[in-house]
Amino acid sequence: MIPAPVRRAGLVVTAALAALLTLATPAAAHGADAPDGTDYRAEVSTIAPGRPGLAARMIEAGARLELTNRTGRDVEVMGYSGEPYLRIGPGGVYENSRSPATYLNRTIAGDTQLPPEADPAAPPVWRRVSDGPSARWHDQRTLWLEPGPPPQVGADPTRQQRVRDWVVPLRAGDQTIEVRGTLDWLPPPDPYPWWVAATLGFLLIGGAGLVPAGTVPGVRALRAAGALLALGGVTTVALTVGRVLDAGAEGVGGVLLGLVGGQAWTLLTGLGAIAAGGYALARREAADFALALAGACLALFAGVTNLAVLSRSVAPVAGPATLARIAVTLALATGTGAVAAGVLRLHTAARTTRPTRPTRQTRPTHPAHPHPTLTP
Structure with a gap:
């Protein structure tokens, strides 16, 4: 018991x-596609030209790029074909439903099927996704998505080495801004x-x-x-x-x-x-x-x-x-x-604490009584 x-x-x-x-x-789905660990280190180097209130960093072991805009003016993130992809500003975060990057960046593998309305040459159709000043997304320019390692890493995987420098272009009004960073291989x-x-x-x-x-x-x-x-x-x-x-x-x-x-x-x-x-x-x-x-x-x-x-x-x-x-x-x-x-x-x-079973007692043996002898 x-x-x-x-x-x-x-x-x-x-x-x-x-x-x-x-x-x-x-x-359960929060950060479901974030890696449990990786050997590729993605880092933001600089924003050029810099603006007070505009900051970028890598999060989730480099799986996502985060851009925070507190400048008081809208800043657009450009997609892979140079089209407007995200708009971040005082009114919150908006995504362009016509940009292919809107769908490709939803997973770290970038394997989302594009809908028919995805057209980088079409005029933007903005859809609000957040009321905060920050946007976070998987950006293929900052990641290594190939199944095998880069050639230089395959030749010598025991040495830390640069995979590539990357750039994510932004636009603020008529000014072009670049988020610049690096992707490095670190030996496990x-x-x-x-x-x-x-x-x-x-x-x-x-x-x-x-x-x-x-x-x-x-x-x-x-x-x-x-x-x-x-x-x-x-x-x-x-x-x-x-x-x-x-x-x-x-x-x-x-x-x-x-x-x-x-x-x-x-x-x-x-x-x-x-x-x-x-x-x-x-x-x-x-x-x-x-x-x-x-x-x-x-x-x-x-x-x-x-x-x-x-x-x-x-x-x-x-x-x-x-x-x-x-x-x-x-x-x-x-x-x-x-x-x-x-x-x-x-x-x-x-x-x-297991109870012990009682030992079986044997009846005491008594000496046999002799049968009485009948006297004539």
Whole structure:
């Protein structure tokens, strides 16, 4: 029979996972075509001529170009045939439904089927898509879309090298403006050391489940596993914030909206790991169950889903890619280790508390009474 605290914890976790699924489902398509990692680094070099209030940057590991216009005047982004593609200004963001770029830039592969009305020579038909000052789109001029690497990279993939310089033309009134940038190849890192670190962490934390639970070392082992799981949760929350910032979020409100709308699974997984770690540190009932369940979620939603970070040079996270690899490695190590420790401790507890079957008692044997002798 499952103990009552474990049943209650299971019900709470089930309800939390159901709420998490409800929150995450509408946002499943957010950044769906953004890479989990890449070896091509796209960067904006300059805007020439520069204008105060006009800024550009690459977001989502270089998958999208973002243009922000706070100049107080409209600025047009030109498409691949020199036609007006986007118009960004005080009235918001408008796209030209006649521009082929409107449809090609909807996916990172640029494989959208063009509708009959797409004609770069036709007069623009503007359609409002946003009321903000910023537009974000996949621009084929900033990306490498071929299935194989460039010839120079294929000849020497171990060396960082320039793939090309790129230009995205803008128009402000009768003035031409250029967003200039670069696309570079960065050799991918060796994932082997990160896998070794994750495996060692798994063995170290999982070994806590082998220490007898009813002893002082067992209590210390439980607390150590809980502390390390909480550390994995903290780094997962930081990783989640880094992904939101890399997706273009600005300000506290933008970060919160990105966390709830696009990274709900990973965020709640990290918070759950922190809570389960605190549960173990406090030696609460069902702490072993909480360790195992939170560890499984952490390993899956923060570790496995971000494995590409370990073998790609550019991670979809604001800041150095090395920090992202450390966070993913910690999620894998602490998550899988907590699962092992929790399951082992639950197994030991189940064996200890298993009721013993009563031994079968044998009836006492009595000496046979001699039959009475009849006297004549």
